[in-house]
Amino acid sequence: DVKVTQSSRYLVKRTGEKVFLECVQDMDHENMFWYRQDPGLGLRLIYFSYDVKMKEKGDIPEGYSVSREKKERFSLILESASTNQTSMYLCASRTSESSYEQYFGPGTRLTVT
Amino acid sequence: AQKVTQAQTEISVVEKEDVTLDCVYETRDTTYYLFWYKQPPSGELVFLIRRNSFDEQNEISGRYSWNFQKSTSSFNFTITASQVVDSAVYFCALDGSGNTGKLIFGQGTTLQVKP
Numbered sequence: 652d653v654k655v656t657q658s659s660r661y662l663v664k665r666t667g668e669k670v671f672l673e674c675v676q677d678m679d680h681e682n683m684f685w686y687r688q689d690p691g692l693g694l695r696l697i698y699f700s701y702d703v704k705m706k707e708k709g710d711i712p713e714g715y716s717v718s719r720e721k722k723e724r725f726s727l728i729l730e731s732a733s734t735n736q737t738s739m740y741l742c743a744s745r746t747s748e749s750s751y752e753q754y755f756g757p758g759t760r761l762t763v764t
Numbered sequence: 765a766q767k768v769t770q771a772q773t774e775i776s777v778v779e780k781e782d783v784t785l786d787c788v789y790e791t792r793d794t795t796y797y798l799f800w801y802k803q804p805p806s807g808e809l810v811f812l813i814r815r816n817s818f819d820e821q822n823e824i825s826g827r828y829s830w831n832f833q834k835s836t837s838s839f840n841f842t843i844t845a846s847q848v849v850d851s852a853v854y855f856c857a858l859d860g861s862g863n864t865g866k867l868i869f870g871q872g873t874t875l876q877v878k879p
Contacts (some may be wrong), residue, residue: 682865691773693855693869708867743810745865751854752799755809 655756663762668731674732674742681747688739732763766791768858772872785841785873787856798839803853846877864877
């Protein structure tokens with residue numbers, strides 16, 4: 652079974668803090684993705700990575716950055732957390748072949764106070 | 765622009781009723797993929813189905829069935845004889861632009877199945 656794990660289920664941070672959200676997958680997938688989920692908006696793509704050290708902006712990259720130093724790990728960084736970044740963050744991975752489905756992690760619910 | 769619309773925000777049914785979740789999409793691409801995901805209360809999205817734009821055959825998997833109609837740009841999902849365990853948020857998603865993996869999600873439909 653594909654396993655995508657995220658470092659925390661719940662996280663509370665203060666405004667201005669630097670926040671790291673970690674995602675690890677164990678299926679040797681090339682592609683990895685970060686989404687945020689907000690009520691009424693569905694999931695929106697923040698950043699994605701086709702392979703190690705590669706990254707591409709998604710639809711809402713402002714205020715975020717990412718790092719992919721190893722194939723299995725994809726980190727989302729909030730350089731200076733703000734209250735409007737309070738959200739559910741979901742990581743996903745997939746193989747690069749065809750258009751196979753993405754496998755999602757359990758999510759991190761981040762609250763910025 | 766690509767877009768996915770799930771007009772039904774919440775649906776409530778009684779167990780054993782049939783229920784259809786609507787999904788309408790917009791894309792100019794001729795090759796694209798459509799997905800349905802289920803998000804139970806635990807939070808993790810679970811893949812249900814993938815359909816490419818060249819395959820308009822309807823699909824049935826147990827109590828689940830999908831109706832893909834390019835003429836109306838719709839990809840609707842029907843649960844037959846619903847069960848309490850079907851209670852979840854359901855998302856429809858579109859992958860256009862040449863299989864980039866950049867999914868465009870609809871807003872989601874919350875389905876509540878009451879016993």
